[in-house]
Amino acid sequence: MKPVFVGTDSTRVGFAKNILESAGIACFVQNENTRTLGMSVLGFSQTPLNDPVLCVVDEERAEEAGNLLREHFGTAVDAGEWLCAACKESNPASFDLCWNCQAAKPE
Numbered sequence: 001m002k003p004v005f006v007g008t009d010s011t012r013v014g015f016a017k018n019i020l021e022s023a024g025i026a027c028f029v030q031n032e033n034t035r036t037l038g039m040s041v042l043g044f045s046q047t048p049l050n051d052p053v054l055c056v057v058d059e060e061r062a063e064e065a066g067n068l069l070r071e072h073f074g075t076a077v078d079a080g081e082w083l084c085a086a087c088k089e090s091n092p093a094s095f096d097l098c099w100n101c102q103a104a105k106p107e
């Protein structure tokens with residue numbers, strides 16, 4: 001899986017999910033699960049992972065999904081991805097920790 005969209009409200013993320021599903025891209029929304037994970041594993045009560053995150057199941061289609069969402073949301077889509085130095089996964093700009101290995105965002 002790969003996160004392609006981070007929203008501040010579930011309605012917006014749900015809309016993004018509909019866009020991807022109508023394009024035949026399998027995806028799911030993470031939020032409550034990552035909140036529990038963020039608190040228990042990372043020890044933080046407040047992390048960027050609390051925002052609902054839309055993930056695509058097939059990483060091969062992540063770029064296609066990102067392009068589709070940019071078409072619909074314009075600049076609202078999180079385009080400033082950063083690359084994790086530890087595991088080389090790309091992360092949405094609003095993440096302060098890598099979604100994959102929880103390494104801190106590089107300065």
Ligand SMILES: [Zn+2]
Binds near residue numbers: 098101
């Ligand atoms: Zn990482």
